[in-house]
Amino acid sequence: xxxxxxxxxxxxxxxxxxxxxxxxxxxxxxxxxxxxxxxxxxxxxxxxxxxxxxxxxxxxxxxxxxxxxxxxxxxxxxxxxxxxxxxxxxxxxxxxxxxxxxxxxxxxxxxxxxxxxxxxxxxxxxxxxxxxxxxxxxxxxxxxxxxxxxxxxxxxxxxxxxxxxxxxxxxxxxxxxxxx
Numbered sequence: 001x002x003x004x005x006x007x008x009x010x011x012x013x014x015x016x017x018x019x020x021x022x023x024x025x026x027x028x029x030x031x032x033x034x035x036x037x038x039x040x041x042x043x044x045x046x047x048x049x050x051x052x053x054x055x056x057x058x059x060x061x062x063x064x065x066x067x068x069x070x071x072x073x074x075x076x077x078x079x080x081x082x083x084x085x086x087x088x089x090x091x092x093x094x095x096x097x098x099x100x101x102x103x104x105x106x107x108x109x110x111x112x113x114x115x116x117x118x119x120x121x122x123x124x125x126x127x128x129x130x131x132x133x134x135x136x137x138x139x140x141x142x143x144x145x146x147x148x149x150x151x152x153x154x155x156x157x158x159x160x161x162x163x164x165x166x167x168x169x170x171x172x173x174x175x176x177x178x179x180x
Contacts, residue, residue: 006066007125009117012110014066014081016058017051021067024076025051028102037139039165057084062126065098068114070105077105080114082122082131088160091173095122096132099145115149123178132175134159136168146174 005013022044028034029042029050042050054064066081078101086093097118099111122128133151135142136159151174162169 005069007117007121008071009113011071012077012080012114012117013069013071014114014117014121015069016064017054017067019051021076022048022051025067025078028078028100031103033103034100037136037142037168039162039168054079061095063095063122065100066118068101068110070110075105076102077110078102080111081118082128085132085134089157089173091132091154091157091175094130094132095128096134097122098133099142111145112148115145119149119176119180123180127178129178130175132173134171134173136162137170137172138167143172143174149176150180151176 005015007014026044026047029047032041035041058064061084063082065079065083068077068080069075070077078099080099080101082095082097084093085096097115099115101111119131122131132154133142133146135146137156154173154175157171157173158169159171162171
């Protein structure tokens, strides 16, 4: 079990990424159900690059999409956290909140619990003032979590990184402020 958590919630531990997370996250990224609302699954090399970006982001920003373990048994469940986004959109640059969990851990409240704890960390520890969340408008599961954690819809937009994907390019942006 990993003991150096940056913070915890009732059932989850949030930490920076380690190299031994690569094979576990690669399995999650290769699952077509998990990646349903992305253009494609993600390879091992792409997963390694993602983890390196998250380590760098944590070093410079104090946050990232954190590696998350279930506290009761140390099981790695995926990521939940904060990411700096600067693609071309009316609301960027911004810090967003996101999650990607192994489907064996879906429908147990982990994404909602983890997202709520990440908002607390963002506002109370990092003193950020506003957090966004972005999803394709067809991703109702993620939008439901955004609403559960108190986020409000800000806008609809065409995601520039998904411009060639007719199914995914229509996205929504939700937000929540520090004053909540």
